[in-house]
Amino acid sequence: MRRRSYAGPEDVARLQEFTAENIRDHGRTGLLHSGDIPHHIFNGLRREDPRELVHIWEDTSGKIVGWTLLDPGNAGFDPQVAPSARRSAPELERTVIEWSERELLEIMATRGSDATFIETDAYEKDQPRTHLLESMGWERQDIEILMLTRRPLDNVPAPQLPDGYSIRTVHGVEEAGPVSELHAAGFGSAWTPELYRRVMESPGYSADREFLVEAPEGRLAGFCVTWPDGLNRTGYFEPVAVHPDHRRLGLGGALLRAGMLAMIEWGMKWAEVIYETENPGSGKLYRSEGFEPKSKIVLYRKPLTVL
Numbered sequence: 001m002r003r004r005s006y007a008g009p010e011d012v013a014r015l016q017e018f019t020a021e022n023i024r025d026h027g028r029t030g031l032l033h034s035g036d037i038p039h040h041i042f043n044g045l046r047r048e049d050p051r052e053l054v055h056i057w058e059d060t061s062g063k064i065v066g067w068t069l070l071d072p073g074n075a076g077f078d079p080q081v082a083p084s085a086r087r088s089a090p091e092l093e094r095t096v097i098e099w100s101e102r103e104l105l106e107i108m109a110t111r112g113s114d115a116t117f118i119e120t121d122a123y124e125k126d127q128p129r130t131h132l133l134e135s136m137g138w139e140r141q142d143i144e145i146l147m148l149t150r151r152p153l154d155n156v157p158a159p160q161l162p163d164g165y166s167i168r169t170v171h172g173v174e175e176a177g178p179v180s181e182l183h184a185a186g187f188g189s190a191w192t193p194e195l196y197r198r199v200m201e202s203p204g205y206s207a208d209r210e211f212l213v214e215a216p217e218g219r220l221a222g223f224c225v226t227w228p229d230g231l232n233r234t235g236y237f238e239p240v241a242v243h244p245d246h247r248r249l250g251l252g253g254a255l256l257r258a259g260m261l262a263m264i265e266w267g268m269k270w271a272e273v274i275y276e277t278e279n280p281g282s283g284k285l286y287r288s289e290g291f292e293p294k295s296k297i298v299l300y301r302k303p304l305t306v307l
Helices: 009-026 036-044 092-110 127-135 173-187 193-200 251-265 280-288
Strands: 002-005 054-058 064-071 076-081 117-123 139-152 166-169 210-214 220-229 234-242 270-276 292-303
Touching: 009 036, 009 054, 009 064, 036 064, 036 193, 036 220, 036 234, 054 092, 064 092, 076 092, 092 117, 092 127, 117 127, 117 139, 127 139, 127 292, 139 280, 166 251, 173 193, 173 210, 173 220, 173 234, 210 251, 220 251, 234 251, 251 270, 251 280, 270 280
Parallel strands: 076 117, 234 270
Antiparallel strands: 002 054, 054 064, 064 076, 117 292, 139 270, 139 292, 166 210, 210 220, 220 234
């Protein structure tokens, strides 16, 4: 077993394959969707060098058995381990978590972080992971942070839009400016055209899988990014948002329907989306479009005083 750093775009494809095969063989609980991999690396860590923060474990044959993504800006990390390794290499999961803790703390110290804890999460039903974290001193928080929802891709109605609004896909990198402004407004986050251009040029992203709502005057009013998992025939939405000036017009539902109809064309049979449970509007939207809760994702923290 050896650990190495992220080496380039070919690793994105390999990590997506690792994820899809494990979902096929062991189910979704505890694993990311394959679309989360480029999204987390190039969107979530858009100001970072993935060679520093993404690390991969391989067995002696070179097969990926686990990986981790460190997020020092949010004092967290996301460890992913092949479920089969819990039998064949029972210490691997602990090794990945312990290594991630140490490396994250070193990076945070170097950057002068003032965080008082580090955090990770786990699917509530993933008992091997939750039991391991608790045995290692991690404390489950009384915060229901995320919910995985899912629906079959049948009986998807056509999008309904207010007069003058339309849905299209992103034209290309020439729209990095207006699309970055839309992302910033939709989430209240910091984006620049240069940062979103980097996302658009990153492995895994495709402009024809990012859907936009265009308002009558031509301004962008909402967006969703879609990701297909061909092996498991499951499409995924990440992220989805509507500009504050255009909310309560049904644009979120219209975007989801447009995305789901596209997923059907791509051969998908299921659609998934994860939402923040503290945002009641998100849950209401996804339920109204037929998504049903499947797995709760819970937050774990470790105070730095115990490390």
